[in-house]
Amino acid sequence: MPELDSSSMTNPGSKRSNNEDCFLSLPAQDLWMVADGMGGHDAGEVASAIVRDTLAKYPDLPLSESIQRAHQAILDAAANGIGAEGMGSTIVALKHHGENFEIAWVGDSRAYQFTPELGLQALTTDHSYVQMLLESGAINSIDAESHPDKNIITQCLGSQEMETVRVDSLTRPWQPEQWLLLCSDGLTDELSHAEISAILQRYRTPDQATRELVKAALNAGGRDNITVQVIAAPSQPKPSMRAALAHWVPIFTHSRRLDAIIYTLALLVLFALLYWTIF
DSSP states (O other), X not given: OOOOOEXXXXXXXXXXXXXXXXXXXXXXXXXXXXXXXESSXXXXXXXXXXXXXXXXXXXXXXXXXXXXHHHHHHHHHHHTTSSOTTOEEOEEEEEEETTEEEXXXXXXXXXXXXXXXXXXXXXXXXOBHHHHHHHHTSXXXXXXXXXXXXXXXXXXXXXXXXXXXXXXXXXXXXXXXXXXXXXXXXXHTTSOHHHHHHHHHHOSSHHXXXXXXXXXXXXXXXXXXXXXXXXXXXXXXXXXXXXXXXXXXXXXXXXXXXXXXXXXXXXXXXXXXXXXXXX
């Protein structure tokens, strides 16, 4: 099976000297991931790197299982003096399964799907305080975009209060011309849904789209680390000439070959009559 066309990029942003985000891109293993670390300098980046390295170590495990292992790996690292106590990370990961894809996530890093026809659609739901308010009806979607507590998350990998984390996941079929976008909140805090959709609509390759999304987020302020991955759906094989022509053959019998012969003979008779009539 050919590898999927994809592009990944991370940037510390305009306001921070260190980058607590990281990504994993393993097209040969059909695996992509974005992690957003937290815990300050020399802690957040340690946590997100542990998540990346754990998933890279277990590319064949179900996403939910490898994510649980990453959670435990962060706890073990902190207990052994690596990084810092209380460090953690979000995660959003993609696994390609032939005709389907799987998304799994913890925290507020997000996944979206995009098609030229339908535009941008969210696939994930944040594990955040503002999302809880939204679901309870206490605020609306407009309030959520500018809420002062929008970056408070309700769970993350490495949380010492949780023996295991709740990994949300979904599996969907690939659609023609579909792109999947994985990103940290450094992108979605700077660009609106409509702005992201417009950029994806404008560019033809994952590489172009990834670069322009990061550039736009930096131009909008770049107040946080920014990580973006764009993964294109498997290319659809072009039908053969024979298959394309067979689509136009009417059904006369239970044999497509016999139908094609009858239809061809009918066309030849029609052309002969037309030729005889005209000339």
